[in-house]
Amino acid sequence: MHKSATLDRAQWRHNFCVRLFGWSLLFTCLVLLGELLDPALFDPQHQKFVFLVGALGAWRYGNAINHYLRGMYFLHWRFPAMRKAVERLGAAALPSQLFMVVTSFRIPSQTTFNVYQSVFQEIQRLPVPCTVIASIVEKGDEDLIKQIMRREVHERRDIKLVIVRARGTGKRDGLAHAFRALSRQMPSSDAVVGVVDGDTMLLPHCVANAVKFFAYLPNVGGITTNEFCQVEGDKLIREWHALRFVQRHINMCSMALSRRVLTMTGRLSFFRASVVVDPAFIKDVEADFLQHWRLGRFQFLTGDDKSSWFSLMRAGWDTFYVPDSNTLTVEHPPDSNFLRATRQLMFRWYGNSLRQNFRATRLLGVRQLGLFTMYVLYDQRVSMWTSLLGLTASLIGAMLFGAQILLAYLFWVLLSRTLVTLSMLLSKHRVDPLYPLVLYYNQILGSLMKVYALFHMDQQSWTRQKTTLSGGAAGLDQTLNRWTSKAMLASAVSLFFGAVALLLHATQS
Template sequence: MQILAHALYILVAAAIAAAVPSSAFSGGAGIFLTLGFIGLWRYSWALINFLRAHYYLRIAYPRRRAAAEALYSGKRQAHAFFLATSYKIDAEITARVYRSLFLAARRSPGGATVVASVVDASDERLIRSVATQVLAGIDTVEVVIDRIAGTGKRDALATSLRSIARRCPSADDVVLLVDGDTQIPVDIVERAAPFFASGKVGALTTNEAAEIDQPLFRDWFKLRFTQRQMMMSAMAVSNRVLTLTGRMSVFRADLATRPDFIASIEEDYIDHWRLGRVKFLTGDDKSTWFWLLKHGYQMTYLPDVACVSMETQPKPGFIESAVTLMRRWFGNMLRTNGRALALSPTKIGFYTWWSILDQRVSMWTTLTAPVGIILFSLFVDPLVALAYVAWVMATRYIYCWLLASFGGPFPISYPFLLYFSQLFGAAIKTSVMFRLDRQRWTRQSTAGSGTPVGKAGQVRSLSSSYMHLLALGLLVVGVVFATGLLSPFPIQAN
């Protein structure tokens, strides 16, 4: 069935391309030249990341793992501190997650401490029951339950990290921060601890997989995780990554328990010239990442170690669910992007710095094509849009085949989901960029930490809308002049 779907896709793309007359290309020469220039830049950047990722997976990573394990073999075995946060998660998922935690703790060669941060008494009872079953007869694992008020994940992490700090972990130990809906591999300590032996690595994150009931939502997540495998691998060549994923990341214990590290999670903020002080509600993984980045620690990626997150659609429909998640993800990214960009490229590495810059630029270059196509379709030749459809279908299909070298064969939904993510993602990023103060957890009603209400809130909201519309207007004007739509010699359709 998938083979037939792929064949039909190729035939449709070819038919659309064949139906476009040459007049569309001559009439739209300006837009195609402009898009070609931008496309050359974007595709060159994608190719660089593609090649770097394969270099890391096939050459650099195996060598680094072998060197790390050789160095670690002569050191004290790491004591592992597992810190998991649970809030409003189904009991079945909670039991499965903590079973994986306790199994991994049992297997930790240097012993383990499992700290469960919970709000509900029912979660505490369930976790203790699972611990009793899995840890029967085991005396190398300590179980600590931190009952806290439901004031957010940042408070939960800070409270439990201080609990770990009181146990005085050393630089040889590790702290694993785990979401309450993420199942971790049982050999995670053995696989991760050797990378900290050099003393240069401050944290690492791993590959991810997802279990989702909804078919289209499942395809979307799998596509995103395949893209993540490529980008994380490409970044790791330079001993940096662009995020320490909140679902599961591993930290050097003496760093994760430093007071200033904990404070960076509990009370992180930026001072914005228009929005004032924006306190971070979500995005704890970006706070931990930025702290390590600015202090000069390396951060790496384990492509051959995967955790499994159990995801559900936060909203009834696919599009509204995807938009909800992208608003949160991109908001976390952009709230930290500016201050990370302010760090010196000589300190964090030029490739890392350029990748951070690209996060800010790519949202606008992605929107250039659809804006230009709409304008040329309205004022020059509507067949330009048909040519663009064929171009999108061809390029996204080729890109999906390149991604297949990281994630295997793909369903025919991928090219459509890829373009949806690119287009909607870029639009959402431009919206979030001017509304950094708007934040919301998926499972919590808490939102907009520190956001003014009343007239002050209305003024801020209006200023955000004005700045956003102004930026979009400048984008349209830029496209008009760059493509020659407004020129001394107007373009005439044949």
Template sequence: MLGHILYLATLGVLIGSLNVVTLHDDAQGAILALGVIGLWRYAWAAVNFGRAAWYQAVRYPRLRRRATAAYAGRKAAAHAYFLVTSYKIDPDVTTRVYQSAFTAAAASKGGATVVASVVDGADVRLIRSVFATMRRDMSGVRLIVDQVPGTGKRDALAKALRIISRQAPSWRDVVIFVDGDSCAPRDIVARSAPFLCDPDVGAVTTDEVAEITDTPLFSDWFALRFTQRQMMMSSMALGGRVLTLTGRLSVFRADLATDPGFIRQVQADYLDHWRLGRVEFLTGDDKSTWFWLLKNGYRMLYLPDVQSVSMERQPLPGFFASAVTLMVRWFGNMMRTNGRALALPASRIGYFTWWSIMDQRVSVFTTLAGPLSVLLATVLVTPSILPAYIAWVMLTRYVFCVALSLFRGGGFPISYPFLLYFGQIMGAAVKSFVMFRLDRQRWTRQTSAATARPAAARIGDFVSSYVHLLTLGWLTLGVLLISGLV
């Protein structure tokens, strides 16, 4: 509460100290340009807030009632296949993850099979021990432990899916993808399988919360991201297609997840780029599964009342370095996939979905244009525009956080407005970086680049940097012209 009081008091002082009359006439163009860009971004946010509220309050309850009724009419419940991947995960985390998976599997009325894909022999022993010591009836659960070489998560997923396909699952059954650091809710099968009764629905994904023992700032940042995700996923689900099927926990129709084309896309996804050539995907398996369903015309829904728990860790010691490292991975996956998604007909995937994918690219430059115009006006015209901009940022981000908090029951730490602005600006900067370097990929436990890069790769890096700087230069010139500074 004290933090909020100090924040609002500072905002009040800033607003009270402003004297609009003293702003130089030449700065009015920059203010107007900033206002137009801001109105567009805030209008887009308001649309998504409204759609999310409608989905959670009206549309989703109807979908759940209809799905539950259809599922109750089935002669047999769905058999659930849990696909869990573990690689270089702490033993205590692995124990909790598999305890939750076995508990959820035991609760599946149609029985369950847990396929554990692991690399280390110690994990094999640990998982079998956890299964043997479960304090519940496990007679309806079958455990398959698949020890694989450490050639990457995509190979592990593909092999596990082929194991599941040999069990001859039907369209009535489900495959649940679970990351090695995520805990599935006990009733995941009962809560998700009914939605897959609809033959047009190929998969569903769930809400997430993060359990973090690192710095409070890193924990707040993840909590804010998952709150934003709750809102955006609900908005997109209103149109029947979310923008990703998170690898932490998503549920697929078994006949689709074991389709040979689906498995091939997961194992060996790639992008043919006009400048970079063939870019083989290392990370982003959740984007590959999403794109396969999208291009084949399946709907993908979001379950806002089903929640998984992911146990996150800072990949690097500092908050800033950790945040940037994760954003490079996340946004790299996004940019490598949304170009080919935009090539799909809007009439097939939905016009709102198509424009939302386009906005992922447009927002890179609209987000950067605002602070860029203010900095240029501050340097070229008058510094008095800077406190006005700071007050505007503080006010709008605080209101935004208030609206976001409604999707988590209200209330938020005062770090949220600062983290929100950091995520928007730094996120746009990182997106602009990876947009021109789609061939550079990095995962916290796996990387695509060798230590010594060949001459052709170094030339490619130089060209990527040139095109990136050229684009930023055109953006700067455009801001100067639109704002009337030149």
């Protein structure tokens, strides 16, 4: 025990010194860049002032500030009041039955052990009958899960295990088989279902913290949870993932204020059992599709969390986020190379978001989504271009008007991202001096991947399962889709550069 504590203190001191050095280096770079700038660039009468702090930049940062303020209000004021009200309900807030659906496919054995151990430990704490439905492919997982149950569950005959053997054709099929098995259990009217990914460990009390809100919010059909991550990789990929979860946390809090959280996270989300056993919901998760005006009809390979959200919205349910229901996700990057790994993950995530975006705005509309949610969805389509505007314009401006333009842009990027990083301290997630650089990396590469995905919506792949879906078309149609996608992408990029040229011309006229 003493030796372990000594090692922990040594590790803490090492991490503290590394972060202190990182923050010192970051602020030193800011000062040096500021010293290199020509003061004339910051004169409000100077023509380039419009270029630096124009209306477009104010709009973009205004959106970010709006989300941040909404998120912090929800996290520090609105949600604590709701939590107190929920706890006053006492045992009446708990459902009469709980079901935990866990899907496992090609997950390392140690991770599987940790995940199921956390699931059984959580339900052991709750005085509620619970059935764990394990959707698996390999026989070895079944033996391991039964062993874990025997080890963790004691004197609880109301805790049961149901094994569902899926075909290994994807997570959607595995979920659909599990949901049908759940339907055969005939859940009660107030029962709740938790859906857990095979690489997500439940932290203490996360189930109780989440499920109690169904009694408090009768129109909420789905609740999603807060995530932390444990990444198998070097420091850069670890901090990249950690930053993503900080940003996710803030945005989830913002959208929860409107009870319009935009995704039912596949890591851990909870649903009313009456929702999950609905054949329409099961069909949405199992065989969701998009009817595209140019690419035709094609199925969703990934994005089951978006499908479940869309099904809830279409049925008139609200969605909610519980920031104190915490999970720990074990992340296995799809590639050892940072650029390739992040590119693959971004293409999958942003492709799912765009497919959902276009369908939701077309089929649901303001009545079911609300004005703010509609605005957020439309802003997602625009932000992929505006995020590239500053870099593109500064590079062209540096070639036309001198390197001071590029220096001013770099200074603004570093200053603004540092301020954003410091603001994240209020999110109750850890921050790192690498975040300003990673934020900008995400902005540029993320925008490029969004633009590419926008014109290639039929291209999908799982990063873990290595299965792909290129679209439902064949032969001539498939070739036509491929070439029209390239032509439309080239046309859109040309129009973008034309808009930047007009903007630069306007600042000089």
